[in-house]
Amino acid sequence: MRHRRLGTLRAGARGRAACRCREPPIDEDAIKAAAKRLGAAKRPLIVAGGGAQDASAEVTLLAQLLQAPVLSYRRGRGVIDDRDPLSRQPAARPRIVGGGRRGARGRHPPAHPLLQWGIDRDLAIVRVDADPDEPAASPSPKVALIGDAAPILRRLIDVLPAHNARGPRAADEMRSAMRAHGQAPGQARAAARLSSRRSAPNCPRTASSSTR
Amino acid sequence: LPEDGIFVDEVTQVGFVARLAFPVYKPRTFMSPGYQDNLGYGFATALGAQDARPDVPVLAISGDGGFLFTANEMATAMRHRIPLVTVVFNDGAFGNVRRIQEERYGNRLIASDLANPDFVAFAESFGAAADARPKPGRIAPGLRGAFARRDGPRLIEVPVGAMPSPWEFILMGRVRGG
Numbered sequence: 001m002r003h004r005r006l007g008t009l010r011a012g013a014r015g016r017a018a019c020r021c022r023e024p025p026i027d028e029d030a031i032k033a034a035a036k037r038l039g040a041a042k043r044p045l046i047v048a049g050g051g052a053q054d055a056s057a058e059v060t061l062l063a064q065l066l067q068a069p070v071l072s073y074r075r076g077r078g079v080i081d082d083r084d085p086l087s088r089q090p091a092a093r094p095r096i097v098g099g100g101r102r103g104a105r106g107r108h109p110p111a112h113p114l115l116q117w118g119i120d121r122d123l124a125i126v127r128v129d130a131d132p133d134e135p136a137a138s139p140s141p142k143v144a145l146i147g148d149a150a151p152i153l154r155r156l157i158d159v160l161p162a163h164n165a166r167g168p169r170a171a172d173e174m175r176s177a178m179r180a181h182g183q184a185p186g187q188a189r190a191a192a193r194l195s196s197r198r199s200a201p202n203c204p205r206t207a208s209s210s211t212r
Numbered sequence: 213l214p215e216d217g218i219f220v221d222e223v224t225q226v227g228f229v230a231r232l233a234f235p236v237y238k239p240r241t242f243m244s245p246g247y248q249d250n251l252g253y254g255f256a257t258a259l260g261a262q263d264a265r266p267d268v269p270v271l272a273i274s275g276d277g278g279f280l281f282t283a284n285e286m287a288t289a290m291r292h293r294i295p296l297v298t299v300v301f302n303d304g305a306f307g308n309v310r311r312i313q314e315e316r317y318g319n320r321l322i323a324s325d326l327a328n329p330d331f332v333a334f335a336e337s338f339g340a341a342a343d344a345r346p347k348p349g350r351i352a353p354g355l356r357g358a359f360a361r362r363d364g365p366r367l368i369e370v371p372v373g374a375m376p377s378p379w380e381f382i383l384m385g386r387v388r389g390g
Binding site for chain 2: 116123
């Protein structure tokens with residue numbers, strides 16, 4: 001266990017190339033159930049926590065497929081590029097809170113939203129957690145996926161188009177549009193990173209001259 | 213702070229606002245504690261982040277109370293020449309607690325005021341670089357200059373007064389389930 005954890009830490013600091021961690025098998029039934037829920041959701045919302053830090057490209061592309069805002073706070077900041085129009089922080093709540101069925105996901109989602117917004121029958125929660133005990137300790141999810149966020153979301157992105165009410169070819173169309181136009185930096189970068197990650201499971205940082 | 217620079221927040225007013233308002237462009241460039249919101253974690257955490265990522269600048273922000281939790285680690289920063297830039301917002305108090313005591317407990321203040329050192333003299337006593345009370349317009353240029361220097365830690369003390377509460381933007385209203 002100690003060596004596995006050290007590998008994870010090194011992967012986080014230097015990129016994932018050095019990580020030889022064994023990924024748990026993906027629950028295909030849960031993936032399909034999640035895809036159905038999300039594909040039929042009226043107003044899906046993605047809540048990204050710290051566990052999604054290595055799944056930035058996947059979260060961003062999923063958000064595009066669902067046209068879902070991504071809420072991040074504290075440890076989830078940076079999962080989605082704030083220049084992406086789908087990026088939201090809790091302070092933007094008047095624009096994203098309302099009625100209708102939604103899905104939420106992300107490991108270690110910020111506790112504030114669910115505790116403070118409340119839960120009712122119209123809210124369906126899809127969780128992705130590394131810790132198998134986490135779903136039982138949280139408001140009852142309709143679907144619970146256990147494992148690393150990145151491979152789970154990659155599988156979900158593969159399965160989602162068949163169930164996505166926004167169009168079964170949305171994934172291909174979105175990738176094509178991002179490649180063709182590139183006018184949305186966050187989206188184009190997400191597609192490029194996802195593409196490179198499929199061939200090699202590392203996602204090195206790139207230098208940039210932008211400042212804040 | 214460059215796009216791939218790392219920001220480390222703290223349990224302090226500017227940190228609370230940063231969680232909502234600071235623009236973040238890449239994963240693992242915004243470090244923040246979990247739900248427990250442990251006061252005092254920031255400076256030491258930022259030293260670790262800067263030592264792990266010497267290729268990018270790291271900025272730590274602290275209140276005066278939070279900084280003092282691990283201020284002695286300035287010795288570590290000097291010993292290993294860790295080029296962390298730290299901004300200490302000095303209001304002479306555990307400001308958030310003090311405001312709560314004022315607003316919710318009839319201004320009955322207890323254990324929320326601080327007896328601070330001279331932070332600039334404190335940093336310089338270790339041999340670290342320090343900026344004393346820059347004017348607001350000089351903070352950003354000072355930070356850019358500090359990020360360019362990679363030869364050791366730097367502390368910037370920013371005196372502040374009581375700040376307005378950010379919590380109305382953080383604590384969200386109930387919209388479901390009655």
